[in-house]
Amino acid sequence: MEQYVGLDVSLKETEICVVDGSGAVLARSRVPTEPERLAVVLGELAPAASVVVLETGGQSSWLHQELTLRAVPAVIVDARRAKAALSCLMNKTDANDAEGLAQLARTGWYREVAAKRPETRIIRSLLLARQQLAKGRRDIENQIRALLRGFGLAVGAVAKQRFETRVRGLLEEIPLLQDAIEPLLAVRRTLLEQSDGLEERIRDVAATSPVCTRLMSVPGVGPITALAFVTAIDDPARFKRSGSVGAYLGLTPRTHQSGETAWSGR
The missing domain is CATH 3.30.420.10 (Ribonuclease H-like superfamily/Ribonuclease H)
Structure with a gap:
């Protein structure tokens, strides 16, 4: 049966x-x-x-x-x-x-x-952990910006490494805000430190992969992009044609057809 x-x-x-x-x-x-x-x-x-x-x-x-x-x-x-x-x-x-x-x-x-291999899932976890840390850091930075903006203080466009220095300079104008912002800055420093550690680990992993090394020879492609692509594809042998990779990643035009109406794209 x-x-x-x-x-x-x-x-x-x-x-x-x-x-x-x-x-x-x-x-x-x-x-x-x-x-x-x-x-x-x-x-x-x-x-x-x-x-x-x-x-x-x-x-x-x-x-x-x-x-x-x-x-x-x-x-x-x-x-x-x-x-x-x-x-x-x-x-x-x-x-x-x-x-x-x-x-x-x-x-x-x-x-x-296709089920991803265990080693691929482990590498993918590094990328996901870094993404979460980066999101947490951005959320805290946006909260700090909002708190300062409420008192007419604008952080403006500033590099990641100079953000805390810029905020401390603004706090000199309203010292009472330090009680609210200091804990946020402390958490941000921890997130930044852990994120930098993960990025270093990601660079080490990418350096040991011949495929990632080849991808990083393309201008604009770094270790994070290379590893993201490699872990998304996992096993290239499961694709019969190279053109199927784009479709797998969602890079296909959207087609709409109804009666005499027909168009491709968004």
Whole structure:
């Protein structure tokens, strides 16, 4: 008997639904999101599963890797296409989502997404951590600017390294603002220090990669851009044509056609 499985994954628990070739539900279950436990339950509920579908998400690459190691035929599917199919359901519940993914597996109407390798995810984490630190620093700088602006003091355009010196110069005009701004400056210094440390680590990683070194020979491409591109592509062999890379990154014109109206672009 053909069996198709849908997994609706959340941080703590995963909803499981198994359907047969006709679409009839054979079994349901809800288990902790632990690969070992999931593999055991799937072996009991769907020993002859043709495919086990889960959506793209924060845990998808890790879970796909662990399930594959346990001989589970797991496949990650594009969450955007899955959402279009799941939107047809009357009620939005975890159980219904799992069933919808199982039906998606049965019909084959899905786009498989490649799971990134562990080493790629580790490098990607450096870039994401740096991005978060940079965002935090900008948020604090904007808050400091807003506090000073409320008293008619403008920081203006200033380099990152000279920002604190400029702010301290403005605080001399209204010393009472120091109680509010000093803690923000202290946090900003810490964020800047940690961000600089991450950037140094990113430069070291990029320097050890022949692909990144080749990319950085292009004018305007630094270690961050090179690593971002390399980790986004991960395995070039999964692209049949070089032109597919642009489409994968979203660099495609938008086409609209209706009757006699037809245009490409935004």
